[in-house]
Amino acid sequence: MTSNHTDGSGRAPSNRWQALVQRFPLITFFTLANGISWLVWVPYILSLDGFGVLHFRYPDLLVGNQLTAILPGAYLGPLTAAFTVTAITEGREGLRRWRRRLFQFRAGVAWYAFALLAVPIAVLLGTVAAFGEEAVRVPSIMVLAVYVPMLVLQFFTTGLAEEPGWRDFALSRLQQRHQPMVATFVLGVLWIIWHLPLFLTPWAGPDVTPVTVVRFAIMAMEMSFLITLVYNKGRQSLPLVMLLHCSINNFQSVAFSEFFPGTDDTLLWGPVLGLGTLSVIVIVATKGKLGYTAPVTGPVEVKTRAVA
Template sequence: MASCKIWLLLPGRSIFPLFCIRHSTCFSMGFPLHAPTPLDLESQNCVLPKEADVQSQTLIVPFKRREIVIFTALAYAFSWAWWGALIFSGTQTFSNLSQMSANEAQSAQMMIAIGDFGPLLAALIMRLFVSREGLRGSMGWKRPFKWYLASFLTPILFFVILAVFNHLTGLGRFAWTRTDMPFGAYLGIELLIGAIIISIFIIGEEYGWRGYLLPRALALGEIKGTILVGVIWAFWHLPLLLIGLNYPGQSPLITIPLFTLVVIALSFPFTWFYKATAGSIALASLFHGFINSYGDGLTAPEVVPTGNSLVTGSAGVVMLAFLLILIFLVYRVFKRATI
């Protein structure tokens, strides 16, 4: 049987091999060769790469409003109940982290991060008792090594470019203010370790958002489905936004709309990466962890002491502008299919 390995063509050069995936066309870094059409793996002589354990994981499943509503309600209920308990105890806010010792701040953040597992619990309940597709193959660990490299190199490169732009334009001048370690150690050790730790907790989010919700939303088409996931994902953060997530000291009347737009825009690279990796939740979690660690780390006050979180922060206006430009290029210049 012949393999249908194809090469993605961008102007003048071949980039990556593509995989034939059930209910999808072939993808690499999320850029399809042509508009998706359902493929029969046997009749088209398509074989999946041996590294991909996707026998139980399909990229698109039928849209069922009931499943999406129940999953969303459960994810919100689990996470909001935990965060609500912390908030009403009067001890957990993002605005006062800078006033804590390093150990106290880490402890506070770990307590808040437990709420990240709400979407995972919701997805487990749905998989086992409602939609009943089970858990087999749902993490997607076995993928080509290049995707593991892409999961952390891409966010690092993106936020380094963002930081350089902020510095050169004067929006957020770089100035290393810590004396306990050189900036290189901070960039290559502290943020790297932080990204790995964050990725473990982020599985709690990604198992729900990309692992359960996105395949159902994609039945609406890539753009509509991604926007739906982005809206649900953004408003799930509402209790944290009210206590200063990403924008300490700023008015929620400004931060909630801005954060919502950023998360919707950020959902598009997640969708592309999800498709490119044949629906790997493990890789989506690494991708998310490195975005959080290096995004926050390269826009933190100790790195950009004069920056405004609404403008140069990891969920600020500059970040939103970069993402919108990226989305425009992908769909308008590279002509990515939207269905």
């Protein structure tokens, strides 16, 4: 007996490695996404910006050196992994479908409003609820002037680097196998793990503690549930998901310290409270379905057929 591995398009593997990828597309994706990103980030971790083993420093560009030190690994990890696995399992037609989804802007206007406003409002309300109205200040008009350009920058950097891989490739396949809550939790854990090496760099701030990592992990998991909702309800629109992702990043990096100028790190638990509350509301309102009502249109998982 022989086993022929094919994907949904009927493509047969030409060698053992292709057969392995077709049989385990998700494992391959997560392995490549983490391995490639971490490998690219190693020089940054060992540079003068990190442990100081390598005697060079990454150059600054616009917002510190994140664009020169972190973005290459972010792009080369999830994006390359999704491209590679899609090419092997679905071929050129699969890559064309994947590219079309990158330009799927059609989604309800309400979901674009949610992506732009829900997270900042949740963060503001959560922080005010936790620390009182006296903690908040009215920011200057310059914040708005910087906020929009930085949102656009985040969209084409963080959003484009991560979401075609994590949500479009991985989430759609996980939801084919598991309930949305389980799929989101699994992806959230793996997404958090992918970020962990960055806590050895200035990306996480000057005074990283275990509490810093735990707080980030909680927020990332909360965001995972919100992103799943928007992905499912917004017709799997990648631009919409990218907008939601960069909305939290942009608000935290550009506006949060202007609204809450206190230097105490405990203020950062406000966003955790706000996003957590919003996530619970979403889960309860959708009865745990997170907007998932039908199988996601996309690649079919690998089948194994025994031939006598």
